[in-house]
Amino acid sequence: MTPLDDELRSLLHSRADRVSPAADPLGGIERRANRMRRNRVAASVAGAALAVAAVAVAVPALLPGRGGGASSVAATPTPSTPASPAAPGGYGPNELDPAHPWAYRGDQAVLANGNLDTLRRDWDVKHPGAVLTPLYGQVYEPSKRPEIVFVSHSPGADRWGMSTTSESGTVFLVDQPFPSDSSVLMAALSGDEVPRLVIVAGPATGDMSYAVDGVSFHTIVGPVPGVGFAPLQGDTSQDAVRVLDGNGDLDHPVFLGPAPDAAPPSTASPAPGAKPVNYLEWQTRGTVDARTESQAVTAFAKAKGTTYDQVGHHVLWGGTDKSGRNLVFMEAWTAGGTAQTFGFVSTGEPFLGPVIGKSPDVLAYLASGAPGTGTDVLVLLPRLGAGPFSYATSATAPYREVGNARSDLGNVAVIDRDPKATSDRLKVLDGDGMKVLYDGAVQPLLCGASGCG
Amino acid sequence: MDEQGREAFRAYVAARSPALLRTAYLLTGSRVDAEDLLQTALAKTYLAWDRIRDREALDGYVRRVMVNTQTSWWRRRRVDEYATDDLPEPGAGHDATDALVLHDALWTALGELPTRQRAMVVLRYYEDLSEAEAAQVMGVSVGTVKSTTSRALAKLRDTSGLRDDPRTALPYDGVTA
Numbered sequence: 208m209t210p211l212d213d214e215l216r217s218l219l220h221s222r223a224d225r226v227s228p229a230a231d232p233l234g235g236i237e238r239r240a241n242r243m244r245r246n247r248v249a250a251s252v253a254g255a256a257l258a259v260a261a262v263a264v265a266v267p268a269l270l271p272g273r274g275g276g277a278s279s280v281a282a283t284p285t286p287s288t289p290a291s292p293a294a295p296g297g298y299g300p301n302e303l304d305p306a307h308p309w310a311y312r313g314d315q316a317v318l319a320n321g322n323l324d325t326l327r328r329d330w331d332v333k334h335p336g337a338v339l340t341p342l343y344g345q346v347y348e349p350s351k352r353p354e355i356v357f358v359s360h361s362p363g364a365d366r367w368g369m370s371t372t373s374e375s376g377t378v379f380l381v382d383q384p385f386p387s388d389s390s391v392l393m394a395a396l397s398g399d400e401v402p403r404l405v406i407v408a409g410p411a412t413g414d415m416s417y418a419v420d421g422v423s424f425h426t427i428v429g430p431v432p433g434v435g436f437a438p439l440q441g442d443t444s445q446d447a448v449r450v451l452d453g454n455g456d457l458d459h460p461v462f463l464g465p466a467p468d469a470a471p472p473s474t475a476s477p478a479p480g481a482k483p484v485n486y487l488e489w490q491t492r493g494t495v496d497a498r499t500e501s502q503a504v505t506a507f508a509k510a511k512g513t514t515y516d517q518v519g520h521h522v523l524w525g526g527t528d529k530s531g532r533n534l535v536f537m538e539a540w541t542a543g544g545t546a547q548t549f550g551f552v553s554t555g556e557p558f559l560g561p562v563i564g565k566s567p568d569v570l571a572y573l574a575s576g577a578p579g580t581g582t583d584v585l586v587l588l589p590r591l592g593a594g595p596f597s598y599a600t601s602a603t604a605p606y607r608e609v610g611n612a613r614s615d616l617g618n619v620a621v622i623d624r625d626p627k628a629t630s631d632r633l634k635v636l637d638g639d640g641m642k643v644l645y646d647g648a649v650q651p652l653l654c655g656a657s658g659c660g
Numbered sequence: 661m662d663e664q665g666r667e668a669f670r671a672y673v674a675a676r677s678p679a680l681l682r683t684a685y686l687l688t689g690s691r692v693d694a695e696d697l698l699q700t701a702l703a704k705t706y707l708a709w710d711r712i713r714d715r716e717a718l719d720g721y722v723r724r725v726m727v728n729t730q731t732s733w734w735r736r737r738r739v740d741e742y743a744t745d746d747l748p749e750p751g752a753g754h755d756a757t758d759a760l761v762l763h764d765a766l767w768t769a770l771g772e773l774p775t776r777q778r779a780m781v782v783l784r785y786y787e788d789l790s791e792a793e794a795a796q797v798m799g800v801s802v803g804t805v806k807s808t809t810s811r812a813l814a815k816l817r818d819t820s821g822l823r824d825d826p827r828t829a830l831p832y833d834g835v836t837a
Contacts (some may be wrong), residue, residue, distance in 0.1 A: 211813060212785065218763045218770075219786040224689065233673050234796040239703040307709060335776070336728075361799060363704055509774070554807065556815075578814075646791020653688035 217221075224463055248484045275485025296415040301409040301452060301461045302389045305365040305477070308340045309410055312431040317344030317353040321535070326355060326370055329377040330496050332390055332501045337361035341406055343391075343434050347371065356392065356407050356434075358385070369405060381405075382516045391450055392464040395439060402439040404466055406448055409433050412461050414451045421445040483546045484562050486521070487538050490591060492619055495525025496618055499533040503551035505537045509551075510559050517542050520549075523570065524619050528552075530577030536570070538563055550574055550586065568593060568644035569635045571652035573624070585624040587648065589606050589634060598622055602630040602648075621646045624649075669709050672718060673702060680722055686782045689771045699805045701725040706723050723787070727779045769819045777812035784809055 311318070319343060330339045335505040337359040344355045352371050357364040365385035369607065371378050378541060381394040392407040406415060410433045416424035424447075429435035434454040439446075450462040502524060508518045527533055533553040538546040548560030551571035558572050567590065574584040587609065589596050597606035598620065611618040624631065635645040635650070677698065684694035684701075701722050705712070712721060770778060776798070783794040784805075791805045798805065 211817065213786040214762060214766060215781065215816075216788075218766050219686055219782065220766065221763070223686055226682050226685045226694070227679040228681060233670055235699050236673060236702045236706055239699055243703055243707060304711075306708075319725075331800075335804070336724075338799075361728055362721065363701070363728040364707075365743060421703040554811070 230594070247624065253536075278472035289588075300388070301412055303392070303409065304359060304389070305358050305360040305385055308360075309342055309433075311341050311343070312434060313341075313355075314346065314353075314453045315344075317346065317355060322353060322355075322372075326377055329370075329497065329501060329607070330357075330359060330368070330379075332380065332498055333379070333505055334359060334361065334364070334366065337364065337366065343431070345430060354380070356381075356405065358392075369394065369396070376501075379420070379516070382514075387461065388464070391448070393448060393467050394541070395467045403660075404437045404439055404448070407433065408435070408448070408450045408461060411453050412450050413440065413453045413455050414449075416449050417446065418449070418465065419443060419446045421447040424449055437466075439466075462654060480543075483519075483540045483544060485524070485546050485547065485565070486540075487563050487567070489521075489523055491522045492524045492588070494527040495522050495535050496533065499525070499535055499551070499553060500537075503535040503537060503549065503557070504539070505557075506551050506557040507537075507549045510557060511541050513541050516564070523548075524586065524588055524623065526619065528574070528577065530620055532585065534572075534574060534578055536572045536588060548572060553583070554578075558653075561652075566590075569596070569633065569652065571633070571649060573653050574627070576623070580623070581622040581626075583626050585620075586623040587620040587622065588643075589635045592638050593642045594638045596620065596633065596635040598649075599632040599634075601626065602632065604631075606634055608631070665709055668715075669706055670761065672715075676719065676722075676781055683723065683782060683787065687726060687779055689767075695727055697730055700729055704729075720793075720797050723726070723783070724799065727776070728799060730779070731775045735745070748814055765794075766816060769816045771794055772819055773815060777808055780805060780808045781812050781816075 220408045234321050249464060264288065285611065293378065311642045323341060327339045327342075330337065338361065339359045341355050341357045341358050343352060346352065347354045350371070352373075353372045354369060356369045357367065359368065359465045367381070367385055368379055369381035369482065371380055380396055385395065386392065390408060392405075394405055396403050396405055404417065406417075406427070406429075408415060410431075412433045414426055415429060415433070415435045416426045417435075418424040419441060427435035427437050433450075446466040447464065448466045449460050452459070452461050504518050505515055507520065511518070518539060518541055520537050522535060522537045525534065532555070535551045537549055538549075539549045540546045545562050546556075548564045548570055550558035550560065553573040554577070555575040558574060560570075560572060563570075569587060569589045571588070572586040574586070576582045576584055585598075595608050598610045607623060629650060632647060633645060633648045635644065635647050636642065637644055678703075681694055681698050684698040685691060686695055687693045688696070703721055704725050712718065770781065773781065780794060780798065783789045783797055784791075787794075789797065791802050791809075795802045795805045800808075
């Protein structure tokens with residue numbers, strides 16, 4: 208027990224004791240619960256009804272002999288209702304309960320060799336504490352890489368996703384909140400060849416079909432029951448998906464509704480994958496492990512009040528300090544935004560840096576020092592092609608050379624900086640060591656959205 | 661939910677909502693937000709009631725829903741936890757007035773903690789949960805509980821200006837069980 212422990216306990220109890228009980232908490236809870244339940248069912252029915260409305264308008268235009276061939280089926284204009292409406296607080300037989308999900312369908316080998324453990328670990332970085340359960344796995348032929356569809360359970364924050372791998376580790380192709388209609392999980396994937404739609408429904412469902420025009424449904428032959436992929440080609444603005452139950456009941460489809468968009472509409476914000484106008488084409492220096500990189504992106508998203516999947520980033524440098532802590536320095540942006548520098552240390556506060564200017568000669572990042580060191584950590588990153596660079600601890604102290612950016616990609620200066628330093632300076636010369644690219648205080652390089660480091 | 665389940669839920673709410681409201685208040689720092697948070701958490705519990713088999717673990721379930729919901733709201737409200745231009749003045753003396761100043765500074769600093777750090781402090785120092793219990797509620801490892809709590813305490817000392825106060829002197833990693 209320490210004095211701070213005592214003060215905290217005393218403070219928390221004294222503040223909490225001021226709170227008087229709420230009047231009639233039960234009535235409000237039941238009203239809210241009923242509203243949640245209604246919203247959930249309404250969202251489910253509304254999605255299906257919307258699609259049926261479109262179908263009802265389009266059906267008169269279908270003349271005998273036109274439209275689909277043997278495998279196409281004109282959708283019924285009968286209003287669609289879920290085959291098994293969710294029981295209060297429960298799930299129907301074709302609905303997915305994130306807490307008790309469907310059994311895994313797919314290639315067991317995809318989960319082997321620690322792949323599932325790695326996926327769960329990387330997911331936990333993005334969504335701490337969530338319980339991930341794989342639903343389907345395969346090797347995607349064009350890329351020869353494994354793909355896993357999964358559901359993630361966390362009270363009040365259920366999600367679902369789809370992952371693959373790259374040279375740098377796990378890549379989340381999908382990371383979305385759990386849908387209000389839990390009978391089907393759908394997402395449009397960019398794909399290595401053409402965009403494709405992934406659809407995962409219950410294992411006991413029957414025919415799964417896709418209609419690019421929202422009317423002429425063609426059966427999707429999936430790899431396993433309840434799982435399907437459809438190429439997204441042409442105008443997909445009207446496309447729809449239909450999933451029937453095991454009896455093929457056309458009047459009461461398990462799901463009938465619009466497919467997710469293959470690409471964001473023109474009015475939407477640019478995807479975070481699109482490079483911002485001030486994107487810095489600097490080669491990544493040093494090394495960074497996927498976990499730390501993912502933590503850094505998560506921290507940036509949190510700092511910007513957005514979600515992981517709305518953040519784009521490019522690692523400028525990754526390395527460690529003397530205490531062995533992992534450091535990442537990157538440029539990062541949100542969809543439609545401009546790139547700014549962002550520093551992350553595995554045990555310490557993130558650094559939200561300035562918006563990147565045009566052709567900077569040097570970037571800097573300040574991290575709080577490791578416990579017990581008494582110093583901060585200053586990372587200096589001159590542009591590639593620059594020459595010797597030097598650091599002075601104060602306005603009057605002499606410069607000492609700390610690196611040469613010209614020949615060594617990993618030659619980034621990591622300096623123990625006095626936490627009280629305000630007038631330390633930096634000088635960067637060009638590749639010939641003749642022209643001064645930067646000679647001035649460090650502090651302006653650190654000034655970001657939350658002030659100067 | 662059948663009538664028997666509804667009665668059980670009502671009994672649970674009647675017995676536990678005052679205590680849970682206090683926890684919600686410490687998580688949010690606002691009476692209004694606390695009521696909203698608790699009501700949402702209990703409404704979600706109500707909908708999941710039939711699926712919760714271990715009724716002994718209900719408090720833990722509700723706490724977890726509150727923490728996750730609060731984190732979700734925090735993200736939507738776009739609160740920037742890193743912007744702290746105005747730091748509270750530290751208390752310097754050791755008399756009763758200074759104790760109040762110290763509490764005010766700590767309370768302010770608590771409000772500036774990231775949501776999960778704040779939740780960890782509440783679970784460990786108000787609910788008096790062990791590291792293992794807090795880990796279960798938060799859905800993280802015990803190691804994460806230790807490191808998150810350590811960072812929270814360090815930040816509390818730093819941002820409340822209490823680093824030099826002998827009453828709050830503590831080694832950086834001095835988290836106690």
